Amino acid sequence: MKAFVCTEFGPADNCNVQEIDPRSPDKDQVLIEVKSASLNFPDALMIEGRYQVKPPLPFSPGMDLAGIVRQVGEGVTHVAAGDRVIAFSGVGAFAEMCLATKDKVVPMPADMSFEAAAAYGITYATAIHGFRECGRLQPHETVLVLGAAGGVGIAAIEVAKAMGARVIAAAATDDKLALCRKMGADMTINYSTEDLRARTMELTGGKGADVVFDPVGGDYTMNAFRATAWGGRLLVVGFAAGDIPKIPLNYALLSERAIVGVFWGAWAARDPEGQHRNMETMARWFAEGKINPVIDSTISLAQIPEAIKRLTSRQVKGKVVVRIGEN
Ligand SMILES: NC(=O)c1ccc[n+]([C@@H]2O[C@H](COP(=O)([O-])OP(=O)(O)OC[C@H]3O[C@@H](n4cnc5c(N)ncnc54)[C@H](OP(=O)(O)O)[C@@H]3O)[C@@H](O)[C@H]2O)c1
Structure with a gap:
């Protein structure tokens, strides 16, 4: 699969798109075909090694995404292959396939596009x-x-x-x-x-x-x-x-x-029920037309370094979405 990969901490220009092997889901994990992922400010910090979380190298950044469940590990019952979901993966969303733990995977609100779902996740x-x-x-x-x-x-x-x-x-x-x-x-x-x-x-x-x-x-x-x-x-x-x-x-x-x-x-990990409640409220608000994420631009994996420069120089309005699969 294609993935945007960082092999060392430093400027995003040092990262590139590579062909890597996807992993199978372990117990309590979900394998998702990523349709759209969102660029978040902490991605820039993580790539430079300045974020509180430093993943082991090499890694694919990308903290949240929208896509389709392709495989679930033992112990996952709330979603199944074929479901449209939002996932808070922490890392790995800038790739064609991404693993997320079951607590971090929620069904996508009905009628939401993959791009809007990716843009709405963490923010x-x-x-x-x-x-x-x-x-x-x-x-x-x-x-x-x-x-x-x-x-x-x-x-x-x-x-x-x-x-x-x-x-x-x-x-x-x-x-x-x-x-x-x-x-x-x-x-x-x-x-x-x-x-x-x-x-x-x-x-x-x-x-x-x-x-x-x-x-x-x-x-x-x-x-x-x-x-x-x-x-x-x-x-x-x-x-x-x-x-x-x-x-x-x-x-x-x-x-x-x-x-x-x-x-x-950290709060969502400590209070998954509270997080679930909040996501349900927002799905309702979306259905009622009360929330509607703003997409500044839609980019490819290869355009991530350029988009990070725009984000960190205050040029982005709303969210940059990385489009990965056919949406
Ligand atoms: N605590 C949490 O759980 C949590 C969750 C998500 C994000 N965050 C944090 O929230 C912050 C904002 O995230 P975001 O996704 O909203 O980022 P963003 O889209 O880049 O927005 C940040 C805003 O900050 C303003 N800003 C002022 N000085 C800036 C500077 N020197 N460089 C960049 N921006 C500057 C900009 O608005 P103006 O140009 O209008 O001033 C910009 O629109 C980040 O620090 C992120 O890590 C925290």
């Missing part, structure tokens, strides 16, 4: 977990989403709206903010040209945002945290800007604000 699962279990978002609260036109950012807009919240989307260009409005954001802030904290306070009538969804980090985090309301929650999702911010805790004390980490992958 939407992270957003709903962030707001439900971590942020305890209430209907009619106000959410501030940073990096709002990125992969998890767009998901956060749609999920927060589906949960009944008002959404302020913050991003670096007017073009990105136009997309955020199209995806349901009620208000927008261009944090390249506007003061993030002052504008958030203004848009919330001086109260501040109830929940901040932050996949960006850097200086944005402090400005957003200081613009949260009494009892506000800062959801720490990621550090796409590179710098891990340090926050003086007096800002937490003064308005009884909370800083809450969001680590979807």
Whole structure:
């Protein structure tokens, strides 16, 4: 089978498409013919050896995918050969065949294309977990989403709206903010040209945002945290800007604000039932037209290095999808 393979940690340009042998599923594993896989920010970090997970070399990156079950190992009963599924494989999705453990394989929502299913996997699962279990978002609260036109950012807009919240989307260009409005954001802030904290306070009538969804980090985090309301929650999702911010805790004390980490992958492993519940909710929202992933571009395995450069230089809006089989 064809696979995008990294033989050493370093720039994605050092990886290439190779012919390798697929493996058979062991107990509790599912072998999936990959139709579409999604490019995630951590793929870039993993290829460079800068992610918290360092797979043994050589490896194929790719954390989530949509495809068709071809074989199941002993102990797998919830899916069968021929089923259309989404899988959170962790690695290996940038290949024609991929193995995933049974807990990480869920049926695809009916009427969803393989491309949309791949685009929706991790990003939407992270957003709903962030707001439900971590942020305890209430209907009619106000959410501030940073990096709002990125992969998890767009998901956060749609999920927060589906949960009944008002959404302020913050991003670096007017073009990105136009997309955020199209995806349901009620208000927008261009944090390249506007003061993030002052504008958030203004848009919330001086109260501040109830929940901040932050996949960006850097200086944005402090400005957003200081613009949260009494009892506000800062959801720490990621550090796409590179710098891990340090926050003086007096800002937490003064308005009884909370800083809450969001680590979807680790949580899903600890609470598979909760993860299952969240995926069911989102399948329902998809059927009701409340969520609809944005696909920036569809690429081939060989185009992954170029797409990673676009992703890490803030040029992608929504998700890049790697199309592998006939879709
Ligand atoms: N905690 C979890 O469970 C979890 C799950 C999934 C992803 N994540 C993390 O969430 C973060 C975002 O992931 P994503 O898939 O949404 O990525 P993405 O699509 O690339 O979006 C990230 C956004 O961050 C902003 N940004 C600001 N400075 C940046 C910089 N120097 N380089 C790149 N982007 C920058 C960009 O928006 P502007 O240009 O508008 O500023 C960009 O749209 C990553 O750190 C990822 O690891 C965490």
